Amino acid sequence: MKIASWNINSVRARLENLATWLRETEPDVVLLQETKCIEDQFPREALEDLGYTVAVKGQKSYNGVAILSKFSIEDVVTHLPGDLEDLEARYIEAVVGGKTRVASLYVPNGQDVGTEKYLYKLRFFKRLYDHFQRLLSHRETLIVGGDYNVAPADSDVYDPSLFQSRLLVSPEERAGFRSLLNLGLVDAIRALYPEHNVDNSTLYTWWDYRQGSFAKNNGLRIDHLLLSPEATDKLSSAGVDRVFRGQLKPSDHAPVWCTLNMP
């Protein structure tokens, strides 16, 4: 089973890129973020024509997450517990193919260290911690993927000297991300590509649209696939489709993917 996550930065503006990527890389399950439209505007039929079942959590203009699956989709959850007043479309979870649980999540960017949006980001990580702790007790094959908006280590940043305690790398954000690993979730990319054994600059998933960042490979690794122990046991390969960041009208993120050996 191939599972991929992609911050698409508007599913309507990116439908051509998305369809090309689906045809060329053939993921079984896709976790999308920043679809940027309400559910009625989501190009459901075009994706169904490509062989996918679709589950969407939409919002006007901002955020929006979705799950595409070649297999059945059941038990859909569209709100991250822990804050009933949070109406932003940043979380969707479902069971695909009858027994594999997946979630597509879009962690708040955080605007700037110390702002109200930054505090919302840190609270979001606490909610993820509490929810994943509960999910992990079920001992399922679980994949929680998405745009975490955190570069977990300096090896995930093109120039760490430019990123000291800044947004995306601050100690509090990294602690939030690390707390999920401490629950027992495993970073699929780092499980197969340890930071001291690889060219870390090939693993970036996001490049700013500005200043020619992609041409200079000024990137960060902020999109992640986290696996439960039961999923990690099945992990066989993983990678980043960075070629799709270089196409015409690209998203500013590249897809990240992994394959699991399913019985």
Next chain:
DNA sequence: ATGGTCGATCGTCGA
């Protein structure tokens, strides 16, 4: 130099 470049939507916010 507090900029730059996108997308949604149509002046301005969010990233």
